[in-house]
Amino acid sequence: MAEAVMRHLVEAEGLSHVVEVDSAGTGDWHIGKSPHEGTRKLLDEKQISYAGMKARQVTANDQFDYTTIVCMDNQNYKDVQRVFKQGAGNGSRGKVITFMSLVAGAHVTEVPDPYYTGNFEEVYELVEQGCHALLQQIKQQLS
Known part of the structure; x- marks a missing residue:
């Protein structure tokens, strides 16, 4: 979810050419899988793309x-x-x-x-806050 939200924000700011967003898990049990169904449903509702996202291990x-x-x-x-x-x-x-x-x-x-x-909405709210804050830090570093 965080990868999709951050990519969405980076694209909206026109920074995709300088900011790379990726995600990885620490476990290996979801490698190669798409985001969880609950995450996909929420992202679809928010019109945030998760196209091409597949789990990988750090x-x-x-x-x-x-x-x-x-x-x-x-x-x-x-x-x-x-x-x-x-x-x-x-x-x-x-x-x-x-x-x-x-x-x-x-x-x-x-x-x-x-x-x-099961609380995807609460997690989305936290993710959105953190991604906005991270993007602000990145923009400051780039300027």
């Missing part, structure tokens, strides 16, 4: 390929750090942060997984 190379790696919860943050330590080397440029650290005054510190909670 790799050590991601720390070299991306400038900001955003983790949705604390366990994913720890898992990403572990994967990156296994592939540590020169040239790492990826800063790893938690998603909700982007949202000032947020009422939660982690984004709940709607796969388990």
Whole structure:
């Protein structure tokens, strides 16, 4: 969901040529699959494209390929750090942060997984807030 929302915002700002948006999970159980049915339904309602999105697993190379790696919860943050330590080397440029650290005054510190909670609308609201905040940071860095 966050990848689709962020891509949508980046495209709306005309920044697709300079900002690459991708997502990856820490587990391997959904590799190659499309977003969850509940996510697809919500994104369709919001008219946000998820075309071509397929799940992949985070790799050590991601720390070299991306400038900001955003983790949705604390366990994913720890898992990403572990994967990156296994592939540590020169040239790492990826800063790893938690998603909700982007949202000032947020009422939660982690984004709940709607796969388990079923609350896709709440997750969308959090994702939208975080993506707007991240986009503002990116725009400041680009200027």
